[in-house]
Amino acid sequence: MQRVEKRQWKAVLVLPLLVAALTQTGYAAQGEGEQRLLNPAPQPPDVVLGPLFHAVQAAKLFPDQKTFADAVPNSNPTSILADWQMQKKQRNFDLRHFVDANFTLSADGEKYVPPAGQSLREHINGLWPVLTRSAQQASQWDSLLPLPKPYVVPGGRFREVYYWDSYFTMLGLAESGHWDKVQDMVENFAHELDAWGHIPNGNRSYYLSRSQPPFFSMMVDLLAQHQGDSAYSHYLPQLQKEYDYWMADADSVKPGEASKRVVKLKDGTVLNRYWDARDVPRTESYMDDIATAQKASGRDKPELYRDLRAGAASGWDFSSRWFDKPDDLSTIHTTRIIPVDLNALMFHLEKTLARASKVVNNDQAAQRFDRLAEKRQTAINRYLWDDKQGWYADYDWQKNAVRPQLTAATLFPLYLQAATGEKATRTAAAVKSRLLKEGGLATTNVSNGQQWDAPNGWAPLQWAAVQGLNNYGQQPLAKDIGMRFLQNVQATYDKEHKLVEKYVVEGKGLGGGGGGEYPLQDGFGWTNGVTLKLMDLYCPKNSTCNNVSDLTKSQ
Secondary structure, eight states, rough: OHHHTTHHHHHHOOOHHHHHHHHHHHHHHHHHHOOOOOOOOOHHHHHHHHHHHHHHHHHTTTTSSSHHHEEEEEEEEHHHHHHHHHTSSSTTTHHHHHHHHHEEEEOOOOOOOOOTOOOOOHHHHHHHHEEEOOOOOOOOOOOOOOOOOOOOBBBBBBOOOBBHHHHHHHHHHHHHHHHHHHHHHHHHHHHHHHHSSSSOOOOOBTTOOOSSOOOEEEEEEEEHHTTTTTHHHTHHHHHHHHHHHHHTTTTTTTTEEETTTTOOOOTTTTTEEEOOOOOSOOOOGGHHHHHHHHOOTTTTTHHHHHHHHHHHHHHHHHHHGGBBOOOOOOBBGGGGEEEEHHHHHHHHHHHHHHHHHHTTHHHHHHHHHHHHHHHHHHHHHHHHHEEEEEEEOOEETTTEEEEOOOGGGGGGGHHTSOHHHHHHHHHHHHHHHHHHETTESSSSOOOOSSSBBBBBEOOHHHHHHHHHHTTTTOHHHHHHHHHHHHHHHHHHHHHHHHOBBEESSSSSSEOOOOSSSSSSOOHHHHHHHHHHHHHSSSOOOTTTTOHHHHHHHHH
């Protein structure tokens, strides 16, 4: 199966029936050594359609490459592929007409027009049902993966549920009192862990080969605020599956080497990295990745594709933090990097497993996970700390050196309470002097056209910063970041009557952000959630803040 994935369109050209068989046998889109028969899983469209998928994307029939990735075949893909092989040789063959006749394209729903005069809070509360989807069943050839419960999507081009986005969306749902929707979302992610052995990037077949920042333990924490400790005992099996996925091969990998999502340093310390099981162009960004590979002089293309995919797994797709040259995407080396935010999240997962084990009276397991968390905390404060510059940073495990760049990820050890007090104080000072901007916290100080770089700021990073700084007694700086971002969101809403995926946070042009592979998206799940949390955090006691102006009156 791995050969089919690595030689995707050539293999399908020669062996279309094999592809159809693989589609029906239930192998998740994993890499070598990771094939599973956990649940019947469709193969991604680039495998199923092979050379036809390549031809459609190369023809650039659609402005967004995700459009055809999400198209649903009207009949057996093997038959469609055979028809295309015959028809394409005919005179005046029209590829777009063939696609329209054989596929159902995802249609944009009617554009949501909010009622006039809504406050910011009213607008967000009105968006929750607009962004709610249900996919208990999907057609046989659909790339969409069914989920048992309704879910809230980010918005815009993102019609499926995304892993790490959802945590911040769930914060807002909880703030709005929609604990039933929070429960539904946790149930869906638990279902994915049971079905696939991990939570995919999103509920699409082409996302099955990777995950995203592991926020499941944070979701269980959130639900426990409403349900109590029963949430920990109920989801303990899925928490363990999440951990097993991220830590696969931890015992067998040799010091100084890496396997899948684990890296074992020369002294035996085990930390995590991002990884994708496939090493071909991303299905949803197919031609973009091919174009990047064409610019990469001397690089092994499968290795480059893997690093691009791992960058997508990080959620920071894309950012100079993964590049050797800050302005050159083709120098991306995500799999060579041990990210500080990922390992802070893994620390939280270990602490949550310890807590859940105590709830079910398994003291031996609780002690084991507490020890693992302590080891990781020690490693974070040793390897993912730049003592010369005074902040937490990523680590290049092949060069055995901390990477010098300051990014908003520096605050994750504070957010997940893995930092020491002295290091937290120094990190806060660096953030205040280097990343605090007019409209909130900047993602990095590099301006290169990538969306996870300057001048953009992102809602989840604002919340991680505010919470992290509050955890270590840095309330004034936390509030400064939170209020600047809220004023940015409010000003954009007042002008455009919407919330967006990302924001420009520096310079004179505050408002909707730019850069990256697609236009700015409206909606927007995680911005909605973080905005509500920040408004309620800074709202005067015994009052309801419906706009940011209600907060500023009390300043």
